[in-house]
Amino acid sequence: MILTRRAALATALAAPSLALAQGDDSLAKVRAAGVLKVGNGGAFPPFEFMQAGTLTGFDIELGEELGRRMGLRIEWQVIAFAGLIAALTSGRVDTLITAMTWTADRAERIAFSTPYYKTGIAAGYRPGLAIDRPEDLAGRIVGVQVGTSGERYVRDNHAAAVKEIKVYNEFPLALQDLVVGRVECVVNTQPVLRWNIARNSRVRLGVSPIWDARDVGINTRKADAGLMAEINRHLAAMQADGFLASLDAKWFAQAG
Template sequence: MNSFCNVKSVMRSMFSGFIAATVILISTYAIAETTMEKVKRTGVMTAGNSGSYPPFSVMEGKTLLGFDVDLANELGRRMGIKVKFEVIDFKGIIASLKAKRVDTLITAMTKTPGRAKQILFSVPYYDAGLGALTAKGSGILKPEDLTGKIVGVQLGSSGERYVRSTLGKKVKQVKTYDAILLAVQDLKIGRVAAVVNPIPVLRYNSKGAQLVTTPVWKRRAVGINTRKEDADLMAWIDKHLSAMKNEGFLERLDKKWFEG
């Protein structure tokens, strides 16, 4: 009887050891797997997007639409994978990428020195000249013309960074908004003197209003983002993104979303 119990005990120990070894093996594999390996294995690449930056992205009901969505779908088709979007508030979107909540950001991210220190940028897929949207006859043409005025910007945007770094305390107030449309609405009713942002987006969101854009104040390249350690994934993205540009796909997207 004791021998039988000993055999059962040994078998239990062996089984427990097998389970433990399997768990360790799976955990080790998961830790060792790169983002690119995971994307190729699953056939899915997740992408963070603010969903609040028309025409690059906008939510219509529960559906995400826009330039970035069309771009991602074509990129995924060429890569042989599916791009799955996750809508995240723009102010926390870089932190979400770094925390591995998503694999990439496809959200019209303009390249700045500060952002480039944190994340990788793809080859540019759009050239977004920064400027301001103002009321006709406001006299605002250059950054210095915003001195003493209330300026609207999207929270966490390149527009906000530009105003704070270039003008600082010269402006009366930097008023931040979660979405660029909200800033433009306040401009229409006179709550802010100007909205600073990439000009193509300002023009798109001010159609039909008595508003004008300034000349370009600063050029900003827009790109897709990955974590610093995912250079292989970025190289894969760059390869197909460059082909899309060379073949005229990006130009067709521009006409569809900004001129259509």
């Protein structure tokens, strides 16, 4: 599921000279501090979740490796997903490493790195249902996580057709209600749905094909071109040396 770098975004790797010419000191600031403050939602397994009181997952390992390669200590700040973009734009954190999928609306507010993961919108659904096409959402009670691309996809494309949209602050809460039958399906990203559903032993849930492909990236403020260029440089190296592929194999090979 790892996505090769898109040619259209490769020009971002040339940004350091432009950033310096414009007086951008974002990279110099984090290097001087020796710390990269990273926002993370903390509740989107297997990208990020708490295990025995410790934050873990794909994104956590990615962030720690990025810090190692940049020579910086990573300071994780767990923030409710709906507040992550505000935390970045306000300066509370320097970056977001939290499985943020690219959308046009988000790209107007924050910058996206070259993609480090390929994903897409899909549905997890109750036994006896066949929600394999977006049109199959019609008349259903649909669970979504607030602020996610899954919520926006349902509202933008199927709000008039569904019976009800139930909104949850965190993805595990939506999945829990799917298991017990309070919602008929949950719309989110397919790899995460597959991973979590494979680990559910209470009921046999289904997962649809991907309906809308999405790219996942690391985020900075739009003005922080120097920092973003450095992040892109290291992501390219991680792609080339197999580190991203190893993360994919570790966290998603048994997604079901």
